[in-house]
Amino acid sequence: MKMAYDIDSGRRKYITSWRNSNDPSPGDFNWRIENEGLPELVIRRGKMKLFRSGVWNGLYFSGGPPTPNPIFKPKLVFNQERLISISEIFNSSKLVRFTLETSGTLRRYTMNARRKKWIPVYENPLDPCEEYGQCGPNGMCRIDKAVRCECFKGFAPKFQKDWDHQDWSSGCTRIKQLNCENGDGFLEVRGVKHPDMLQHSLNTSMSLKECKDECLRNCSCVAYANPYITNGGSGCLMWFGELVDTREQPGADSMQNMYIRLPESELDSSIDLEKKEKKRPIELILISIASGVLVSGLINGSILLMTKRKRRGRNNEDVELPVFKFVTIVAATNDFSGENLIGQGGFGPVYRGCLLAKGQIAVKRLSRTSGQGLEEFKNEVMLTARLQHRNLVQLLGCCIEGQERMLIYEYMHNRSLDYFVFDQNRRTILTWPMRLDIIMGITRGLLYLHHDSRLKIIHRDLKTSNILLDGNLSPKISDFGLARIFGENQSIARTKRVVGTYGYMSPEYAIDGKFSVKSDIFSMGVVILEIVSGKKNWRFNHHDHYHGLLGHTWLLWKENRFLELMDECLKDTLIESQMKRCVQVGLLCVQKFAEDRPIMSSVVFMLGTDGAILPEPKEPGFFMERSSSTVGSCISTSMMSQKESMTITDLEAR
Template sequence: MWLPGMKIVHDIDSGDHKYITSWRNPNDPAPGDFSMRIENEGLPEVVIWREKMKWFRTGKWNGLCFSGGPRFPNPILKPELVFKQERLISISEIFDSSNLVRFTLETSGTLRRYTMNVRRNKWNLAFTAQVDPCDEYGQCGPNGICRIDKAVRCECFKGFAPKFQEDWDRQDWSGGCVRIRPLNCENGDSFLEVRGVKHPDMLQYWLNKSMSLKECHDECLRNCSCVAYANPYITNGGSGCLMWFGELVDTREYPGADSLQNMYIRLPESELDSSIDLEEKNKKRPIELILISIASGVLVSGLINGSILLMTKRKRRGRSNEDLELPLFKFATIVAATNNFSMENLIGEGGFGSVYRGRLLAEGEIAVKRLSRTSGQGLEEFKNEVILIAKLQHRNLVRLLGCCIEGEERMLIYEYMHNKSLDYFVFDQNQRTILTWPMRFNIIMGIARGLLYLHHDSRLKIIHRDLKTSNILLDGNLNPKISDFGIARIFGEEQSIARTKRVVGTYGYMSPEYAIDGKFSVKSDIFSMGVVILEIVSGKKNRGFNHHDHYHGLLGHAWLLWKENRFLELIDECLNDTFIESQVKRCVQVGLLCVQKFAEDRPIMSSLLLMLGTDGAILPEPKEPGFFMERSSSIVRSTTSTSMMSQNESMTITDLEAR
């Protein structure tokens, strides 16, 4: 329940996060399936989650209101919204003793506001956030729009058709829509105005808060990846530029709603031309049709030969890239963006090559991963990473903007992460103090959500195989994003385990069954997750860990402390003033459950996330961790298996041959 004076908070700087949860059922006040939180991805909004899936969102803040809700203030709703640097920090209902109100997040996920009629001693329902089926998140699937005033509420945007027509006919719209004709960026696209809508979710986007609508139109037209654009704000006559890439999800129409916004969807010119009224076309005289037919016949014979030659050239050029489904950048463009790969733009190096910071007009700041010609990541791994990430969309996965393939050059272009990788903070004596315990716990939860998406919620079932702190990138708000899918693998719907003779990954994060027998599954990723959790809690690396009382690694050290109920000794010393004991205990216990020796003992991601996020839950006792053995004191400071380690500590074993 949310009462006047209470605040919903999302403050990254202070690490303060407060949200509402539903009851388990009407008679049990234990936390239920639904929670309501502030989200600040791109633009602020309020989102109701059903466990880890979006259930409802208000739409983004447009300067006056949330685009899917009423303007503020109004006779019913008068919330107090606090912004800091255009981020929504808190929402509260101002206390008014003359007007008793309460908000309730029902067990069904519906948010309701009640007012008290003192004279009749009765609570009256004054407002419901979700008023119709179109408020359900993604009701019409990708590239569909929900129109509640229509007999069939889901429609495809113009220029799109149902992806699965039979499902659509049965009113199962979850598959959404796909383009009827591909865009034709080089030879001219245009835009169709869609009026009075709640804008699609900002899953893949670019935002500029000062552009005019005309500048936004031109910018979207120049970028072949841009599929739609709009003004994000309705203040000052409409300002800013919001561009979408990929699929348009969770769009609904509000007929006659003047407070809501318009958007402009990119279509081939041929699709826009087809909107000419058919009756007008039928008014053409028969002689005109005859003349057109004769002219067409003359032209066709001349065009066919030229078209065949042109198509052959294009097929040859595009055959190697057709599976990538991602924008291709020219090498010259990337050279200019990185100032010819200058040293001042170099932000990282590894066995794969180098990473450079750059800037593109449309994408803003970017990170360019330029593969070395001697890289262990070959063309197969490169294409694997491109194909996988292009199909994945989640706020805790790094966003791939495009790639470059010219000659021997292979580059991946990512969104730029201002705060580098997690290991830069956790293991650095100076930087680690920046990460307070609330920040670290938020990072752990974010990584877990990203891994849950890979294992269970995405269209593909992905095994990452190289989850580690250096592959967790942090954005400007220190939100974690899983990166580097070069050795990831897709599993089939019913597949649970696979085996390889070529073991690739990083020593210290690999599970025993993978490192020794080449067996990998979701449980090998879980093992890596456990190592990452314990590293975040302790501020110590698993590989090379030393302790004056014994010769165990970090996993063994954590296990010994847990058995003696001394788990607080594992905490990074710089967290002594900020840690929450119950959360630390849960993280250590969950970390140890993840690194248990046998794969079948480890939890799956959905259980792991529930255990991490549920205060007071009774968790199972962990068993002995993998690699629980004391090392000889003579080799404790030496590097194990150095003959199998590359410069970035990655290990490959192929029938006992080094990579």
């Protein structure tokens, strides 16, 4: 079917829901093209708007994913910048069905020919932030926050008591009214789905600078933006009145921004401080760290740096990393406000922030009570700055000032993997194809660390919570504070300071302090089995035994009952052969003896090759029944005592 909205020919075609599951007569909901100067796709119930895709920005609908879906490929037909029809290209290798359900939900299905079953692959609205006007006028929806609605800067909840009960429909109102005569300014809001064009003005030929000037001249103009992100941004879209249905858009193009009008008193004058930052090489960063301690430490650190430089020789270039001022990070995080707190780890709290030049950022602030300290901070700076891979989180810079130690990372819109996999509601978002893609992404990142980067890195703390997900749910390995560099011919090391997270540690590391690439591979195996099952390893409980997840998986594998391991929410999207391969590779990775485990290149090959004959796994590490309550706490206490001891590392040849 072709949807159409052609004013010249008078053609209008749209999709209507059934009245109910047994009555195909027209129901209450319809999905159509609407065009008020910029086209978008809208679901309505009668005259009530329930969902909008966001307007066409020249490349895609601004409220949708920027990358095309490999399963369905829409064909858009324009006439003088007006979308007049949309249809889907038929691909005989993939049979796709598209419905508007009686509930008003838009769903796409693909046919699994082997199972003769329709598999749901996509739906709208996908999350609460896609529900129209979720946060009321002048509010913005952020799906990654516990309290998903917030007011734009310069605005406050219209009825605070409603907001306290998480009823955001009344929206926000200005704290200080605009004063056109005394001058106003604009606040840039980056990476958003633009508000609905309820009252607007559109000029497709203006530049952004001309648009700003035009908005300033019109006292009724409350915001402006480039409607198109093509060619570096073009056109002028101005809003008048309330800003409705705005959301933070994960994965949005860096040009998809808007500029909200505020009194100058409401604008943060410190926002330009970041422009004055300078880059410094890592060696200077390390010296700055040492300068905060004792003079003797500075001297010893300098000697150590000189020694390292001599060993590296001239072939290894110094890595430069931006050093941000403390006042810049304070401004970016709104003085480390509780609203911007997005996580808490062993290093310390993690805050979301926004820098003019970098966009959204994540700030890890070293806590003075943290179990980790200067050594881990220095280690993460040295390692992460030198590593570049699409499946590793990117370090943007650091802040070293007084007693403050902070790391500034790219912001991951979808938090960490455990936020989805272990949550009863959010886990349904991760279909089987998504989980397999996440597994493959993690293994490619680990392959880079072990084999393909200039440095051979052992992560030592690979776990589900250290896998971050970007706006497209692509995985990125994070947290290199405990990582270690191995020499080219080095295969194993031993430490008396066993650090990490129990449940992901290999037996040889947890018991004897020995670590190698095979330690990381054990952790990778645990992560694979957790992704497949949706269950945590160490906190796993079963009514028939007291084994952890590894032991439970082993028992099921031996009885050819591996399908029972599957997360129940995957039953409609699962491909059995792929799941079996993942379970088998996971068990191969967690085998008791390090020499039995595969290397990372073999793991990637086995996971990515259909029909490959895989070896049978042997008994996993820690295959022993625990007591129902005491064993975990005893081992955890033992680990804590080891964390407090001095690190003494011995290298062993093999």
